[in-house]
Amino acid sequence: MNPRPNDEPSLLGMCLVTGADGFIGSHLVELLVARGCRVRALAQYNSFNHWGWLESLTCLPQVEVVSGDIRDPHFCHRMMEGVDVVFHLAALIAIPYSYVAPDSYVETNVRGTLNVCQAARAVGVRRLVHTSTSEVYGTARYVPIDEAHPLQPQSPYSASKVGADAIALSFHSSFGLPVTVARPFNTYGPRQSARAVIPTVISQVAAGCRVLKLGDLRPTRDFNYVEDTCRGLLALAQCDAAVGEVVNIGSNYEISIGDTVRLILELMGAEVEVQQEDERLRPPQSEVFRLWCDNRKIERLTGFRPRVDLREGLQRTIAWFTDPVNLQRYKPHQYNV
Ligand SMILES: Cc1cn([C@H]2C[C@H](O)[C@@H](COP(=O)(O)OP(=O)(O)O[C@H]3O[C@H](C)C(=O)[C@H](O)[C@H]3O)O2)c(=O)[nH]c1=O
Structure with a gap:
């Protein structure tokens, strides 16, 4: 069976x-x-x-x-x-x-x-x-x-x-x-607030922004x-x-913010200058510098495995954010702590 x-x-x-x-x-x-x-x-x-x-x-x-x-x-x-x-x-x-x-x-x-x-x-x-x-x-x-x-x-x-x-x-x-x-x-993914890093990058690039001002590009995350x-x-x-x-x-895949931004730019075919701005940094004691998920427990308990890898998920997210209907409603957000 x-x-x-x-x-x-x-x-x-x-x-x-x-x-x-x-x-x-x-x-x-x-x-x-x-x-x-x-x-x-x-x-x-x-x-x-x-x-x-x-x-x-x-x-x-x-x-x-x-x-x-x-x-x-x-x-x-x-x-x-x-x-x-x-x-x-x-x-x-x-x-x-x-x-x-x-x-x-x-x-x-x-x-x-x-x-x-x-x-x-x-x-x-x-x-x-x-x-x-x-x-x-x-x-x-x-x-x-x-x-x-x-x-x-x-x-x-x-x-x-x-x-x-x-x-x-x-x-x-x-x-x-x-x-x-x-x-x-x-x-x-689609509909995420522009306050998070992935939608802020996509929506600013889609709006024709030539210079992206971000915080620290070195921290890593496990994007799901x-x-x-x-x-x-x-x-x-x-x-x-x-x-x-x-x-x-989680996805059990670790990637830095800088590499995530580079991947988004590659998928959008965009040439944009990325600047790291000190005033956009979070307080150093507060920034979480490294996250990488061990997924073994959920897989053991439920059989769950993520299905959508980062490249595929970003492609879907970009497609959603660059849909003219959504683009019109979405207000690009400049990151500011
Ligand atoms: C929005 C933005 C962020 N960043 C940096 C700051 C962080 O090092 C990293 C990710 O930031 P983001 O705000 O997208 O996500 P987290 O700070 O990890 O927090 C989010 O994911 C967790 C799990 C939650 O539980 C929070 O509720 C949720 O807000 O990119 C930038 O450098 N520039 C930007 O414009």
């Missing part, structure tokens, strides 16, 4: 996606709908609404869009009614902004996660997949980074995610809530195409052995 692939359609029942109007959340809703799930999509109407993306989903009978704030515990209890599986992605994610307003990161990411866990416990959900981030590992002490790597939060953002992860895991150990903490490495990240989240939600576990999702 052939083993059943981990990401075949399954009956997850009613799925709640918090952060459904965010980058990864929006793609996850699409994947869940494609797999025949019913989805309650929590949106704040502050990030993706300008794409008209959410409006196009509201007409689908499988999707119910709700609007609210995870900082409100009463709202969290209401949104959890009738939910079987929770994908918790709502969070503040911009690292530079966390230097400016660390308190709001604690409020949304830590307190908000606590509210989600409490509501999930009250309802007795079958599974909660809490989305963490590779940032919690800080600059790699060894590579590739497995789940046993020490946690070294280097920004208020990553500190808030360490706190959120601990809250989620404590609800498993204390109350038996079936929690999995997923740690995606850097995710990229958004469809693969979402497939990984779905695989974890379907895997009983992942309950109570922390699990990385």
Whole structure:
């Protein structure tokens, strides 16, 4: 008998996606709908609404869009009614902004996660997949980074995610809530905010910019195409052995920011001068200089493997960003900490 692939359609029942109007959340809703799930999509109407993306989903009978704030515990209890599986992605994610307003990161990411866990416990959900981030590992002490790597939060953002992860895991150990903490490495693809490095490069080049001003080109990242990240989240939600576990999702391919930019320029056939500007550097103690994902745990638990390599993923991302309709709506963003 052939083993059943981990990401075949399954009956997850009613799925709640918090952060459904965010980058990864929006793609996850699409994947869940494609797999025949019913989805309650929590949106704040502050990030993706300008794409008209959410409006196009509201007409689908499988999707119910709700609007609210995870900082409100009463709202969290209401949104959890009738939910079987929770994908918790709502969070503040911009690292530079966390230097400016660390308190709001604690409020949304830590307190908000606590509210989600409490509501999930009250309802007795079958599974909660809490989305963490590779940032919690800080600059790699060894590579590739497995789940046993020490946690070294280097920004208020990553500190808030360490706190959120601990809250989620404590609800498993204390109350038996079936929690999995997923740690995606850097995710990229269509609809990503122009604040991240890949869309900022593509959109500036597409807008005809001749000089790209970036921060430090030396740090490395493990870039994961958004469809693969979402497939990984779905695989974890379907895997009983992942309950109570922390699990990385990445591509297991390390590349520097400079080489990533060069690859984008090559794929776009663009001749652009790349300048490294000191004032765009993050505080040295805060910049994560090396990330490279050890993917072996998710593969062992679920059979998951990424399908889209960096070249292919960048080609798809470039095609999306350079589509005239999207280009018109997208505002190139000059990186500034
Ligand atoms: C936007 C930008 C970035 N950079 C540098 C700064 C970093 O060394 C690297 C990647 O930056 P980016 O902001 O794309 O991604 P991360 O700082 O790794 O953080 C992102 O990925 C993790 C997993 C999350 O969890 C964060 O929420 C998410 O924002 O490129 C530049 O040099 N110039 C630029 O214009």
